[in-house]
Amino acid sequence: xxxxxxxxxxxxxxxxxxxxxxxxxxxxxxxxxxxxxxxxxxxxxxxxxxxxxxxxxxxxxxxxxxxxxxxxxxxxxxxxxxxxxxx
Numbered sequence: 892x893x894x895x896x897x898x899x900x901x902x903x904x905x906x907x908x909x910x911x912x913x914x915x916x917x918x919x920x921x922x923x924x925x926x927x928x929x930x931x932x933x934x935x936x937x938x939x940x941x942x943x944x945x946x947x948x949x950x951x952x953x954x955x956x957x958x959x960x961x962x963x964x965x966x967x968x969x970x971x972x973x974x975x976x977x978x
Contacts, residue, residue, distance in 0.1 A: 897944060909944055925968075932956050941966040946973055 900906035911918075917937070919927040934956050941950040950966040 907945070934958075939964050939966065941968070943968075943973070948972055 896910050898908045898910065917929055917932060919929045921927045936953060936955050939952045939954050942948070948968065950968065952964050952966055954962055954964050956962060
């Protein structure tokens with residue numbers, strides 16, 4: 892389960908932050924190019940989730956880890972997606 896809350900400055904609307912609380916260690920934050928890596932995932936099925944709360948964007952994809960070989964998962968986001976409704 893993932894829970895998050897947003898923080899905002901009442902004087903400067905561009906000052907925002909999000910606090911995420913995870914009940915496990917299987918998460919990543921993307922780099923500037925949108926790349927990520929989650930290492931040492933136990934075998935099994937997982938729901939990979941992409942979340943961008945500023946525009947209320949969520950994507951998810953089911954992945955299966957069956958061996959120690961890398962698994963690639965791409966969750967696509969367009970420029971139109973990023974112009975979504977602000978929270």
